[in-house]
Amino acid sequence: MAVYGAGQVKELTDLVPGILGQLGPDSLASLRKLAAQYQSQTAAAAAAAAAAAGANGAGGEAKGAQEEIITPEALKFLAALHRTFNATRLSLLDARHAVQRRLDSGGELGFLPETEHIRNDPSWTCAPPAPGLEDRRVEITGPTDRKMVVNALNSGAKTFMADFEDSNCPTWANMVNGQVNLRDAVRHQIDFELKGKQYKLVEKPATLIVRPRGWHLDEPRVLVDNQPMSGSIFDFALFFFHNAAYLLANGRGPYFYLPKMEHHLEARLWSDIFYFGQSYCGVPTGSIRATVLIETLPAAFQMDEILWELRAHSSGLNCGRWDYIFSFIKRRREDRNAVLPDRKDVTMEVGFMESYVKLLIKTCHRRKVAAMGGMSAQIPIKNNEKANEAAMAKVRADKLREVTAGHDGTWIAHPLIRKIAMDIFDEHMHGPNQYHVRREEVEVRAADLLSAKITGGKITEEGVRGNVEAALSYCAAWLSGNGCVPINHLMEDAATAEIARMQLWQWVYHGASLDTGKTITPEYIDAFIKSTAPGITKTIAGVNDKHVEIASRYLSEQVRKERASEFLTVDLMGYLEGGNGGFVSRRSML
Structure with missing residues (x-):
């Protein structure tokens, strides 16, 4: 059965009540008309609306040169795009x-x-x-x-x-x-x-x-x-x-x-x-x-x-x-x-x-x-x-x-x-x-x-350790505000860290074994987390013990989940600017 089989596009379109379902056959003309309608609103009105909604505040405050980017006119454009397209997204x-x-x-x-x-x-x-x-x-x-x-x-x-x-x-x-x-x-x-x-x-x-x-x-x-x-x-x-x-x-x-x-x-x-x-x-x-x-x-x-x-x-x-x-x-x-x-x-x-x-x-x-x-x-x-x-x-x-x-x-x-x-x-x-x-x-x-056959491929202790080090180190660095981290002479970003996280989950979930015959369990991965964590603050600039603690807990929880999370960046977003492992403050800007 093809997931995107006959009738699936219609079904997907039915799920999308935004622009795809509203504009009709002449969608380009309709988009231009919508844009013109939004543009006809005055910048002064946009500024007033932004101020009334609390444009400057904790979490989303614009300072210095940022104020030249987060302008009333730019906010108006953001609002127009959001109101037109976010439901579709x-x-x-x-x-x-x-x-x-x-x-x-x-x-x-x-x-x-x-x-x-x-x-x-x-x-x-x-x-x-x-x-x-x-x-x-x-x-x-x-x-x-x-x-x-x-x-x-x-x-x-x-x-x-x-x-x-x-x-x-x-x-x-x-x-x-x-x-x-x-x-x-x-x-x-x-x-x-x-x-x-x-x-x-x-x-x-x-x-x-x-x-x-x-x-x-x-x-x-x-x-x-x-x-x-x-x-x-x-x-x-x-x-x-x-x-x-x-x-x-x-x-x-x-x-x-x-x-x-x-x-x-x-x-x-x-x-x-x-x-x-x-x-x-x-x-x-x-x-x-x-x-x-x-x-x-x-x-x-x-x-x-x-x-x-x-x-x-x-x-x-x-x-x-x-x-x-x-x-x-x-x-x-x-x-x-x-x-x-x-x-x-x-x-x-x-x-x-x-x-x-x-x-x-x-x-x-x-x-x-x-x-x-x-x-x-x-x-x-x-x-x-x-x-x-x-x-x-x-x-x-x-x-x-x-x-x-x-x-x-x-x-x-x-x-x-x-x-x-x-x-x-x-x-x-x-x-x-x-x-x-x-x-x-x-x-x-x-x-x-779709064929996953890889001749000669095997799961090794070195591979498990490397994935733990990559995922744990990257998550800790990301929590410190750094999204691009050299680890073991490789430039790791969210994509490579996601492979590491997802492989660890996959190996545990399916009861995979090492080339030695040892079954990979959450406890086995926890041992690598425990041995890896103390060295991270010494090797990655800007990372502190709190970042490592959150990252360690997160990775240990991930390999135990029935369903692995879609994205680590979504999971960890709330910890970025909340302080002491809290969650971000949201402030309405529009």
Whole structure:
């Protein structure tokens, strides 16, 4: 039985009472009309409404330069987007849970029969590359702190993905100061001095792309009509509102990476928001470009459909490999045949990962958009030449695999890796992209995307210990406000920590055994938590005993749950700014 089988799109649409059910056949005209109606309200009225609702207060207070981002006019735009689209977002999130229930009951994922005509139609393509996105052979990624923004834009990479999602931690300061930093970078006004060192933007920096938070994440410090607004909308809207027109006037545009979607209707929601936002802000339709991360198992079956929904704004797809592995485990949580071995054995060469890559490249090039490779987690190792060379050899092999497979570019997490990646792509990709690599011979079946067979893969004590260390250390660091953490010479973010957490749960839930024959139990994992916890405050800056205590309790509880949580970032959000392990204060801003 296909979970997204005949009639499922209608059922999903029935679950979505927002824009999808209201606008009728001429949805673009309706969106423009809605945007015009909101825009006709005066800024003064918006300011008064914001003040009456308590715009400045604990949890969501704007200070200093933040006040230049959280303006009455920007709040008005946020409110318009929330009131128009949030009901649809919530309904689509409910639909995810409905799909999971079907999978838990024995259903299987598959290609949608009702959208077969979209997949089989060779005539349609997506929008052409926008200025600055013609050549994306090396993209550097990282959070939005001021130092990172300058270093990434100066790195020599073709683009910089400024991340409000997995490599960031959504404290209020991180989210709003990140918007300040991007606004300043767009205008070449970000130069600063830190500890005697000057940070100055080069004349021709990398093209800026912004990744907002996923649909599942709220911005709990901003309430609209007493509802927390979407973190996705908050991040997108503030960047777009303050920077879109300026970017377009200076030869670039508002470009985005869109994370963690699970259905093409979620892409349609983004498309509707793009049309609405462009109309509201007086920006030409089609100015936005968005690359979608294919990093969930359901989305792998809907690549064409996702591109179709975003075709006027699409700039491609990306193999978000780490979240994809996490999703593979999570969505197939009841399937004992989907139990995976140690993370190091789940490489891009194993069957289901290789099939996902081949399908993504074929799909993108057929539609004339970029097929982007993923992140290598290795980072340079100081003071150990032998270990560093081994790590860099893994990076070289990974980038060579990507470019020879047909990818148009790749991700790096550290400026010192740029030359390695750039040299390999320069040697093997002689034009700005590889759209001519059509991969027509590729035929990927549903079974190819679902097979968890990994020859030689095993679960080891080292693998369990490594997962405990990664998950525990990352959760503690995240609670301290840091979303991007080097652990054992790998750059860990929420995606890699989620693999670690979910594998531990999966191994316990299914009674998996080590290669020695020992069954993995909660008590076995607790022993590793106990031995790992004391060293975390010594190895990760900014982490204190309270962070480690909360993280330890959380991980121990997770491996005992009947159902693993969807996202650790959702679970831990309440602890970020509450003080002493409390919960955040919410203050209505609209």
